[in-house]
Amino acid sequence: xxxxxxxxxxxxxxxxxxxxxxxxxxxxxxxxxxxxxxxxxxxxxxxxxxxxxxxxxxxxxxxxxxxxxxxxxxxxxxxxxxxxxxxxxxxxxxxxxxxxxxxxxxxxxxxxxxxxxxxxxxxxxxxxxxxxxxxxxxxxxxxxxxxxxxxxxxx
Amino acid sequence: xxxxxxxxxxxxxxxxxxxxxxxxxxxxxxxxxxxxxxxxxxxxxxxxxxxxxxxxxxxxxxxxxxxxxxxxxxxxxxxxxxxxxxxxxxxxxxxxxxxxxxxxxxxxxxxxxxxxxxxxxxxxxxxxxxxxxxxxxxxxxxxxxxxxxxxxxxxxxxxxxxxxxxxxxxxxxxxxxxxxxxxxxxxxxxxxxxxxxxxxxxxxxxxxxxxxxxxxxxxxxxxxxxxxxxxxxxxxxxxxxxxxxxxxxxxxxxxxxxxxxxxxxxxxxxxxxxxxxxxxxxxxxxxxxxxxxxxxxxxxxxxxxxxxxxxxxxxxxxxxxxxxxxxxxxxxxxxxxxxxxxxxxxxxxxxxxxxxxxxxxxxxxxxxxxxxxxxxxxxxxxxxxxxxxxxxxxxxxxxxxxxxxxxxxxxxxxxxxxxxxxxxxxxxxxxxxxxxxxxxxxxxxxxxxxxxxxxxxxxxxxxxxxxxxxxxxxxxxxxxxxxxxxxxxxxxx
Numbered sequence: 001x002x003x004x005x006x007x008x009x010x011x012x013x014x015x016x017x018x019x020x021x022x023x024x025x026x027x028x029x030x031x032x033x034x035x036x037x038x039x040x041x042x043x044x045x046x047x048x049x050x051x052x053x054x055x056x057x058x059x060x061x062x063x064x065x066x067x068x069x070x071x072x073x074x075x076x077x078x079x080x081x082x083x084x085x086x087x088x089x090x091x092x093x094x095x096x097x098x099x100x101x102x103x104x105x106x107x108x109x110x111x112x113x114x115x116x117x118x119x120x121x122x123x124x125x126x127x128x129x130x131x132x133x134x135x136x137x138x139x140x141x142x143x144x145x146x147x148x149x150x151x152x153x154x155x
Numbered sequence: 156x157x158x159x160x161x162x163x164x165x166x167x168x169x170x171x172x173x174x175x176x177x178x179x180x181x182x183x184x185x186x187x188x189x190x191x192x193x194x195x196x197x198x199x200x201x202x203x204x205x206x207x208x209x210x211x212x213x214x215x216x217x218x219x220x221x222x223x224x225x226x227x228x229x230x231x232x233x234x235x236x237x238x239x240x241x242x243x244x245x246x247x248x249x250x251x252x253x254x255x256x257x258x259x260x261x262x263x264x265x266x267x268x269x270x271x272x273x274x275x276x277x278x279x280x281x282x283x284x285x286x287x288x289x290x291x292x293x294x295x296x297x298x299x300x301x302x303x304x305x306x307x308x309x310x311x312x313x314x315x316x317x318x319x320x321x322x323x324x325x326x327x328x329x330x331x332x333x334x335x336x337x338x339x340x341x342x343x344x345x346x347x348x349x350x351x352x353x354x355x356x357x358x359x360x361x362x363x364x365x366x367x368x369x370x371x372x373x374x375x376x377x378x379x380x381x382x383x384x385x386x387x388x389x390x391x392x393x394x395x396x397x398x399x400x401x402x403x404x405x406x407x408x409x410x411x412x413x414x415x416x417x418x419x420x421x422x423x424x425x426x427x428x429x430x431x432x433x434x435x436x437x438x439x440x441x442x443x444x445x446x447x448x449x450x451x452x453x454x455x456x457x458x459x460x461x462x463x464x465x466x467x468x469x470x471x472x473x474x475x476x477x478x479x480x481x482x483x484x485x486x487x488x489x490x491x492x493x494x495x496x497x498x499x500x501x502x503x504x505x506x507x508x509x510x511x512x513x514x515x516x517x518x519x520x521x522x523x524x525x526x527x528x529x530x531x532x533x534x535x536x537x538x539x540x541x542x543x544x545x546x547x548x549x550x551x552x553x554x555x556x557x558x559x560x561x562x563x564x565x566x567x568x569x570x571x572x573x574x575x576x577x578x579x580x581x582x583x584x585x586x587x588x589x590x591x592x593x594x595x596x597x598x599x600x601x602x603x604x605x606x607x608x609x610x611x612x613x614x615x616x617x618x619x620x621x622x623x624x625x626x627x628x629x630x631x632x633x634x635x636x637x638x639x640x641x642x643x644x645x646x647x648x
Binding site: 017027034041058083086102105106113143 | 331343555575576
């Protein structure tokens with residue numbers, strides 16, 4: 001993707017922000033000013049649209065195109081799996097619980113990084129337990145118990 | 156004042172605080188030494204751990220970790236030609252060239268000592284200038300704060316970036332993100348799309364964890380892992396002959412100190428840019444510019460001092476005005492706000508002991524850097540063999556908890572993941588992240604000060620230029636905005 005397409009994308013985003021901002025309610029009479037909730041975001045919408053347009057219209061060549069290092073970043077399947085693991089945690093951690101879900105995610109990501117199976121399992125389980133003790137017990141972060149809630153008194 | 160300093164030092168020299176500093180020093184050194192893990196990421200990951208601490212140990216932990224990570228980013232530069240943090244990238248070639256000549260110990264020594272000197276110089280400037288500046292800032296009203304915010308955002312978006320359009324987009328996106336949630340003046344929800352979890356707005360910490368930690372994890376999995384190959388295995392005699400080298404390079408170090416501190420103070424610049432600018436300026440005025448890139452000790456000294464000086468300098472606007480100079484300072488002031496210690500000029504009146512303890516933290520952290528940095532250099536062989544494919548999944552779990560812990564809210568984790576993707580995308584297309592972060596932090600301040608000023612003046616915009624300091628700040632800000640146009644016109648003539 002080139003800077004031109006990205007510029008166009010941002011220009012469209014800017015216009016969308018502007019349209020949404022203009023739909024916000026007008027200013028309250030009590031404030032005695034002419035600026036409502038939509039005033040500031042509408043300026044930002046315009047700024048994004050104009051800067052995006054400028055990027056799209058910039059002559060090709062002097063644009064700082066994506067460099068070699070980024071060109072290597074073509075393997076997006078693994079990051080997508082990592083993102084999916086994060087979403088699974090967001091959606092199901094409350095129901096399943098940290099102590100069950102974290103070892104599965106940790107082991108899975110270790111295997112994704114080509115760590116040996118037994119090593120991944122050991123680090124996955126032990127690592128999750130240590131992190132649980134550190135955060136839930138010492139730092140009192142209320143990590144979800146989920147399915148293990150009946151055993152909450154012992155955990 | 157003396158009793159405030161004494162109270163501050165007694166807060167700092169508490170055994171618990173000292174223990175926290177040593178532990179976070181070890182953490183910072185480790186994080187900085189691993190390529191792909193940055194000083195900002197180290198500080199963001201410390202947030203949930205500091206959540207239950209008093210303000211002084213919490214800030215001490217973050218300041219120490221960031222200073223240490225900034226130095227230890229040099230270790231893989233020297234040994235592997237891979238900068239541990241972006242702030243070390245400017246002089247990686249020189250550091251590695253010295254290693255190839257069998258002088259890794261000299262490169263390490265210069266990096267360690269100039270980092271400590273730079274950090275200490277920045278700390279002296281912080282301690283000397285922050286209190287009188289705060290006295291001036293006490294007289295500031297919403298007009299001055301409005302211009303100060305706008306000036307900060309302007310320098311972040313305009314001055315430093317290679318592509319101005321990208322700088323402006325990044326900045327405006329940050330400001331837009333800050334508008335999500337209930338508008339404080341009218342009470343109207345903005346851009347929440349019916350999601351009640353967004354009513355309070357997006358918290359800074361999940362956003363930072365996303366931009367600086369999740370994004371690194373995603374990038375790590377997208378790349379092919381390179382096996383580590385150490386050029387020079389054993390490093391001994393780090394301090395050998397350093398007195399002579401430091402004396403020879405005194406001008407470069409002094410330049411790095413001053414430039415780093417000044418660029419640290421400017422919002423949006425930060426340690427990475429300070430190192431680059433100091434390096435290129437030293438090269439420009441060098442008697443031996445041909446050595447740059449081939450093992451120039453002068454270049455190493457100038458840039459090595461600058462990035463650490465920027466960390467200390469970056470704290471001046473944070474403490475005095477409540478306006479952070481860079482992403483690290485933004486996280487630290489976010490944490491201070493959560494603990495009820497509001498950075499800004501009133502902190503010097505309400506919590507003077509905390510202020511002096513923070514000054515002390517900068518001195519102590521940079522002094523501690525010398526012995527602990529030496530230990531890290533000796534252990535660098537072990538540290539660099541740590542496998543990132545094992546470490547990254549563990550950091551991923553830390554990030555999930557870190558984002559959750561701030562508000563005990565799972566939506567924050569989703570927000571952090573989303574910003575992880577945004578961070579990867581923006582960096583892949585060379586959009587700078589610093590303006591985005593400053594936009595998120597300064598957005599509410601800018602909008603509130605603008606609306607308060609307008610209400611006070613009955614909607615008269617001329618009031619923004621009436622007061623002398625506000626007027627001066629306005630002139631500087633507007634000049635930066637119109638300068639590109641003026642420059643183009645002048646060039647045509």
